[in-house]
Amino acid sequence: MSGEQDVAAVRERVEEALDRWIPPARTHPARLHEAMRYSALGGGKRVRPILVHAGGRAMGANPGRLDGPACAVELIHVYSLIHDDLPAMDDDDLRRGKPTCHKAFDEAMAILAGDAMQALAFQILATDPDMIPNPERRLRMTELLARAAGSRGMAGGQAIDLAAVGRVLDIAQLEDMHVHKTGALIRASVLLGGLSADAPDEGRLEQLDRFAKSVGLAFQIRDDILDEEGDTETLGKAQGADRALNKPTYPALIGLEASREEARALVERALSAIEDFGPEADLLRWIARYIVERMN
Numbered sequence: 001m002s003g004e005q006d007v008a009a010v011r012e013r014v015e016e017a018l019d020r021w022i023p024p025a026r027t028h029p030a031r032l033h034e035a036m037r038y039s040a041l042g043g044g045k046r047v048r049p050i051l052v053h054a055g056g057r058a059m060g061a062n063p064g065r066l067d068g069p070a071c072a073v074e075l076i077h078v079y080s081l082i083h084d085d086l087p088a089m090d091d092d093d094l095r096r097g098k099p100t101c102h103k104a105f106d107e108a109m110a111i112l113a114g115d116a117m118q119a120l121a122f123q124i125l126a127t128d129p130d131m132i133p134n135p136e137r138r139l140r141m142t143e144l145l146a147r148a149a150g151s152r153g154m155a156g157g158q159a160i161d162l163a164a165v166g167r168v169l170d171i172a173q174l175e176d177m178h179v180h181k182t183g184a185l186i187r188a189s190v191l192l193g194g195l196s197a198d199a200p201d202e203g204r205l206e207q208l209d210r211f212a213k214s215v216g217l218a219f220q221i222r223d224d225i226l227d228e229e230g231d232t233e234t235l236g237k238a239q240g241a242d243r244a245l246n247k248p249t250y251p252a253l254i255g256l257e258a259s260r261e262e263a264r265a266l267v268e269r270a271l272s273a274i275e276d277f278g279p280e281a282d283l284l285r286w287i288a289r290y291i292v293e294r295m296n
Ligand code: GRG
Pocket: 043, 044, 045, 046, 047, 077, 079, 080, 081, 083, 084, 096, 154, 155, 158, 181, 182, 220, 223, 296
């Protein structure tokens, strides 16, 4: 099976699992369930669920145990996108190629859909009958996801981001923002996979964590590069560069070519963290490369 087919199969099983976990659109309260399904189903690259499956496979976990944690991280991610798109935050009209949740529904429903998704993520970790049954392990996984999503993780990263508006950040401050805002959930994804194995070796989990830290930052740098290229394409070179200077990004701070080089170097560092893993880590290797080469 090629990397693309492998990833397509993971996407499909996660999509089906999300469809089962999110209540049907016509069930009470229907409008909220519609909003949740609208935002969570049929879109997105599903990078975090793929990382759960890839991390789990690298540690020998049964794939059936991975769909629950994969859905849980994707729900946290989608909730963050819905809230990030609100007028109080980024005020975006489009997400995943369609109107944002608050545009398709309304602001109140978008807030509630995000809230309910966050709750559902933890409901899955607490109740999924297919996940690893060991209660201590499940508690550890729950704590891991809660910390990654919370004030010292993703939500904290968003607060750092909001505080940075209109200020000039140096590279260390920019990295600190990304480590929290996107890096924490990416790290948690790989580890939730690894923790789903029967008896995961702590040393190997540590290697997975080093892999995920580098991949998380590379993901963000690639995101900044894609933004910069998009801005330059749509606004023209001078305006694109102007706009980039107003928001803290890697290309704005160190330039496009140095950003590309940094993303490549981070992926190499990620790959070297797991170099003694066998072919069971090939999906992890594939997704690391995909993250720096992706075009959306
Ligand atoms: C509102 C608590 C709260 C947090 C928001 C992650 C985040 C924090 C906001 C997302 C805004 C954003 C554009 C961040 C840059 C990187 C990123 C997370 C992009 C979107 O993730 P992808 O590319 O999206 O994985 P898809 O749609 O493919 O899932």
